Amino acid sequence: MPHTTGKSMQEMGLDSLTSRFRDSLSYNSDTNNKNKPDFKELDLGSPVSPLMTRSSVSGGNGGGVAATTSSCSSGTSSGSVSSKTSNAQLGKRSDSKSNNHSGELSVSSETSPRASETVRSGTTPRNWRPAHRRSVSAGPPLIYSGGSVNTCISTNASTNTATSSSSSISIASTTTVFPSGNICPSGKIVKSGLACRASNKTDVLGSGCGNYGHGSIVRGGGVKLDSNVNTSGGSNANVQSGGESVMGKRAMGNSDPEEVKKAGNELYRRGHFGEALALYDRAISLSPENSAYRSNRAAALTVLGRLPEAVRECEEAVRLDPGYGRAHQRLGSLYLRFGQVEKSYRHLCIPGQQPDQSELQKLKSLEKHLKQCEDARKLGDWKSVLRESEAAIATGAESSPQLVACKAEALLKLHQLEDAESSLTNTPKFENYPSSCLPTKFFGILIEAYVLYVRAQVEMALGRFENAVVAAEKAGLIDCSNVEVMRVSNKVKKVANARSQGNDLFSSGRFAEACSAYGEGLKYDSSNSVLYCNRAVCRSKLRQWEQSVEDCNQALKIQPNYIKALLRRAVSNAKLDRWAEAVRDYEVLRRDLPGDNEVAESLHRAQVALKKSHGEELHNVKFGSEVEEVSSLDKFKAAISSPGVSVVHFKVESNEKCEEISPFINMLCVRYPYVNFFKVDVEESLSIAKAESIRTIPTFKIYKNGEKVKEMVRPSHQFLEDSVRTCSL
Structure with a gap:
């Protein structure tokens, strides 16, 4: 739609523009958002950088507000749009705010009549369509792919009146369908049919670190640094994930220890504690004092689980600066994890510093337990x-060797x-x-x-x-002055000596003397299951079955799963014709030693003897018999009618449960060798399945006589x- 370009600003009706805006629209004078970098959802390959330039806004009197809008030119085809931009402002970095992002540009431009009318009406003209830009200074040309989109138009209007007022108006509008191939005048392209999407991350401009150039858009975020890590001075390393190695390499070559520390802090935030530790090492080498x-190095070591090293670093930090509160707090927390109550109190509760209440509560609980x-x-x-002891460990002293030993x-x-064990x-x-x-005592004994x-004591038991x-x-x-330590040391030596003598005597066949030697050891350690079991073997050799059983009982009372004592007791009970007790012990051994054929045979003999002792007649009892x-x-009727107990397994060869x-x-x-076991394939023996009414597999039936x-x-x-x-008893 052509128009006359020679009209003055007054004739174009801009005098009343401000008042009309005030009546019909809500103004937004907040300038905090002006430094946000442009957001690009879809890059269609434009040769021009998608980072849009910014309008320079100056507050106070005499400050003009320049708007990035469109103005029509009569020298172009209908619908063509161009923007008149002040060459003095193009590419000039804004100085109006000290917190502008590095690399962000500010420009000013005039407001076109078309833009004025669009703003006045608050809507998009019915026949208006986005068109080509002729001037590169108006912004990078991006091409629409067609479709209906929602756009957000931000217009800054300025009026050179006596009051030199400035205002920023934000208008949301919905455009009609854009033909494929049109140039997008906005700094943002959205996919067809989709509403504007806001990023849930803060975008910043890179400062040139890592793989990103100065002024590139970089997504924010990262791992939060421990509150006790010194991060004074901030960090210049705004690098996306994947650039940590590059940042670390650059920082390692830096001779400024403060910059190296800042890079280490950034890596710590991102969770790269090993790389952060290397940079802290570098900073310390440049400035050891x-x-x-x-x-900070102690913080990284703590996260990596290297607590003793972390303690030493904190101790050195406190030595260098006795009033350094952060180092004291961290050292107190580390001492708590080692179960060092007094040392932890000394560093958590230093004069002039408020202790960490959470750590202090843990410490009090530890002291109580x-x-x-x-x-x-x-x-x-x-x-x-x-x-x-378990409660004390649970308070946070999980790295305390003395508490674990107490348990x-x-x-x-x-x-x-x-x-x-x-x-x-x-x-x-x-x-x-x-x-x-190390010099700390626990129950009056040096902790080591x-x-x-x-x-x-555990090894001896x-x-x-x-x-x-x-x-x-x-x-x-280590602690030769402690009476309790020396007493246990002497006891262990005497018990070990008695056991050695007993073994030598047993090997030479002097079983009675061996019994006495083991008994001498038991005088020093009356709860040693090994000595009891060794003496039980000697007594069985002397055919003292009752005393052998008693010694085995003592050993199993101390160590219930002692295999040698179980086996010796089963043998001695069998010699005493106590078949029920022998079977019970052999069955436990059979479960614990499923591949031991000697145990299996002993169990078989004990079971047969038990049945015979009850007066039962056993037929064709063979050890290791198979399922028939x-x-x-x-044949099925004859099998279940045989004397004794018969177990029948009704199965199908291809069934998973049956195979299992x-x-x-x-x-x-x-x-159970005295029990008869049979199996019937119901698919191949339908007559048996029908006679026994088998409907589900696997099914088991037990018959007795x-x-x-x-x-x-x-x-x-x-x-x-x-x-x-139960059925076989």
Whole structure:
């Protein structure tokens, strides 16, 4: 639509523009958004950078507001749009605000009559269509792909009146369908038929770090830095994920320790703690006397689980700057994790600094549980010791070796040897342990000596006497003045010596003397299951079956899963014709040692003897018999009518459930040799299936002397075995 370009601004009706805006539109004078970089959803390959230039807004009197809008030119085709831009402002960086993003440009331009009318009406003209820009200064040309889109037009209007007022108007409008190929006058292209989408991340302009040039749009976000990490001075490293290695390499070549620290802080925020640690090391090498670098290095080491090193770094930071509150707080928290109550209090509660209430509460709770644990230990209340030691560890002292050892000691006294051994295995090692923690005492014993003191007792209880002696000797060397440590050290040596003598005597066939040697060891350690079991073997050799059973009972009372004691007791009970007790022990051994043929045969003989002792007649009882397959109805009737107990497995060869339970039936056949086991394939033996009314597989039926006593459909392994055992008694 052509118009006359020679009209003055007054004739174009701009005098009343401000008042009309005030009456019909809501003004937005907020200038905080002017520094936001443009957002680009779809780049269609324009050779011009999609980063739009900004309008320069100056506040106060005499400040003009330049709008980026369209003005028509009569020298172009209908619908062509061009923008008149002041060459003095093009490419000039705005100085009106100190917080402009680096690389952002500000320009000013005149307002065209077409734009004025659009603003006045508050809507888009009915026949208006976006057209080509002739001037590159008006903004980068981008091409529409066609379709209806929602656009957001931001117009800055200026009037050179006596008051030099300025205002910014934001108008939302919906345009008609754009023909494919049209030039987009806006700085933003949206896909056809979609509404404007706001980014949920803050966009910033890159400062030239990493793979992004100065002024490039970079998405914000990242990992939040620990509140105690020193980040003074900010960070110049606004780099997208993937640029950390580049940033780290550049920072490693920097000779300014503060810049290296800033880059390390940025990597710490992003969760790249190993790379951050390397940069903190670099900063320390450039400035070894800086306490903040030491404290930040401690933060990275803590996250990486290298707590002893973190303690040393914090100690060095405090030495360099005794008033450095952050280093004191971190050191107090680390001492809490090591169970060092007094040292933790000393650093968390320094004069002139408010302690971390959360850490302080943990510390008070730890102190309470330690006191109760000590009182219970003096009374020999080992259940309370176990409970309080676990509670103390749960407060946050999970890296305390003395507390873990205390838990192991309680488990040992409660005869839970496997758990005690497992607990000691998880005890934090003393290698590279903070030297400041070693002089601390626990129950009056130096903590390193206490851990070895407990380990010696656990090793001795498990029969590893050589290891026990080594641990006891080390504990004595570390804390030779402690009476309790020296007492345990002497006891371990005497018990180990008695056991060695007993073994030598047993090997030479002097069983009575061996019994005496083992008994001498039991005088020093009355809860040693190994010595009891060794003496039981000697007594069985002397045919003292009753005394052998008693020693085995003592050993199993201390260590319930002691395989050697179970086997020795089963043998001794069998010699005493106590077949029920022997069968019970052999069945436990059979479950624990499924591949041991000697145990299986002993169980078979004990079961047969038990049946005979009850007066039952056994026919064709063979060890290791297999499940017999029955295919005809006559053979099936003969099988279930045989004397004793018969178990029939009704199955189908291709059924998954039947395949899964068949190996278990084979094992039961070995475990219960006096029970007859049969199997019937119901697909191949339809007459049997019909006669027994089999509708679901697998089905099991138990017969006793021809009478059906139980029927089970898809039973569990345990239920099936229990039923076989019960019916066979």
